[in-house]
Amino acid sequence: MAAKGAPVFPPQHGAWAFLGLPIILGAMVGGVTPLSVLLGIGFIVAYPASYFAIAILRYPRPQRFRKGLWIWGSTGAVIAVLLIAARPWLLWVGLVYAIAFAVNLAFARAHNERSLLNDAVFILECVAIVPIMWAINAGTTDLVPPPFVDAPTTLWTLTAFAALALVGSTMHVRSLIRERSNPRFRMLSQVFAGVSLITSVALAYPYGMWALLCTAVAFGFLLVRSLLLGRRPMKPGIIGVFELVGFILVAIAGGLCAV
Numbered sequence: 001m002a003a004k005g006a007p008v009f010p011p012q013h014g015a016w017a018f019l020g021l022p023i024i025l026g027a028m029v030g031g032v033t034p035l036s037v038l039l040g041i042g043f044i045v046a047y048p049a050s051y052f053a054i055a056i057l058r059y060p061r062p063q064r065f066r067k068g069l070w071i072w073g074s075t076g077a078v079i080a081v082l083l084i085a086a087r088p089w090l091l092w093v094g095l096v097y098a099i100a101f102a103v104n105l106a107f108a109r110a111h112n113e114r115s116l117l118n119d120a121v122f123i124l125e126c127v128a129i130v131p132i133m134w135a136i137n138a139g140t141t142d143l144v145p146p147p148f149v150d151a152p153t154t155l156w157t158l159t160a161f162a163a164l165a166l167v168g169s170t171m172h173v174r175s176l177i178r179e180r181s182n183p184r185f186r187m188l189s190q191v192f193a194g195v196s197l198i199t200s201v202a203l204a205y206p207y208g209m210w211a212l213l214c215t216a217v218a219f220g221f222l223l224v225r226s227l228l229l230g231r232r233p234m235k236p237g238i239i240g241v242f243e244l245v246g247f248i249l250v251a252i253a254g255g256l257c258a259v
Contacts, residue, residue, distance in 0.1 A: 006063075006065065006068065007064070007065070008067060008068045009048065009068075010051040010052075012051070014173070014240050016044075016047075017240075017244055017247050018122070018126050018166055019044050019047055019126060019129075020044075020247070021126075021162055021166070021247045021251060022127055022128075022129045022130045022166075023040045023043060024251050025250075025251065026040075026130040026131070027133055028255050028258040029130070029133070029152065029154050029155045029158055030133040030135070030136065030137045030138075030155075031137050035083070035087070035136050035137065036133055036137055038079060038082060038083060039133060039136050040133070042079035042080060045072055045075050045076045046072075046076050046097075048072040049072035049073045049075075050101060051068075052065045052066075052069035052072060053069055054104065054105060054108040054113065056069065058111070058113070088141070088143050089140060089142065089144055091143070092145070093132060096128075097125060100121055100124065100125050101125075103121050104118060104121060104122070116170075119170050123163070123166045123167060123170060126166055127159060127166060130155070130158055131151065134151055135148070135151075153206075154207075154257055157203045157204070157254075158257065158258065160199070160200070161200060161203070161253065161254050162250075164196040164199060164200055164219070165219075165222070165246065168189070168196050169222075169246070169247075171185075171189040171192055172189050172193070172222075172226050173239060173243065174189075175188075176229065176234060177236070177239075180230070180233075189226055190223075193219075193222050193226040193227075194223055196223070197216070197219040197220055197222070197223050200216075200218070200219045200253075201215055203215075204216075204253065204257055207256065207257040211253065211256035211259075214249070214252055215253040215257070217249060217253070218246065218250045219253075221245070221246055221249055225246065
């Protein structure tokens with residue numbers, strides 16, 4: 001029996017944006033089909049399932065988290081079966097994600113899940129969904145995924161957008177909270193935001209003026225927020241609002257590149 005008051009939703013709200021941005025960017029390139037929608041739902045469901053699996057290992061009274069694991073884990077398992085039946089090559093994708101999740105579990109066992117390296121693994125797990133969203137609509141129905149050399153250049157542009165945004169957000173938020181007393185880390189976060197602006201604009205250049213301008217606005221916003229925010233302590237919710245606005249701008253820029 002589940003413990004009284006057992007949670008069924010993870011309390012870490014910022015992770016949802018980390019899942020949503022790559023899914024949106026992947027759909028912009030790969031298209032929206034029943035399979036891609038199912039993949040997006042499955043990817044979102046996998047996060048709370050993994051959260052409760054880690055919580056059982058990490059926190060006292062693990063019985064409190066079994067209800068959440070059952071709800072999300074069983075839902076995710078059904079979705080995984082449907083996806084693999086349609087695209088058997090997703091078995092290999094699942095294996096890679098299982099290995100990555102094993103790394104997350106190892107950090108949780110060591111009570112070090114807030115490690116920057118663990119954050120990097122989570123970012124890779126999120127960013128990888130962008131090319132997978134394209135591949136699932138490519139029509140391959142055997143154990144070999146579609147050749148990614150045939151993917152449009154836009155796919156890699158939007159994958160880069162996702163990576164730049166997620167890495168930059170992780171560094172910025174850490175600079176405001178966990179690394180607040182470390183001015184070198186804050187400076188590194190600001191430098192990365194500046195490099196991201198230059199890189200993203202260069203990537204957007206072939207897609208026309210509007211894509212270029214919107215990309216400059218999106219990553220320019222992320223640069224400005226890294227330079228101006230954090231001079232005074234801020235509530236996590238306020239920090240999250242700025243990150244969400246930045247992600248929305250990046251998604252709009254990605255959409256203009258994909259047109």
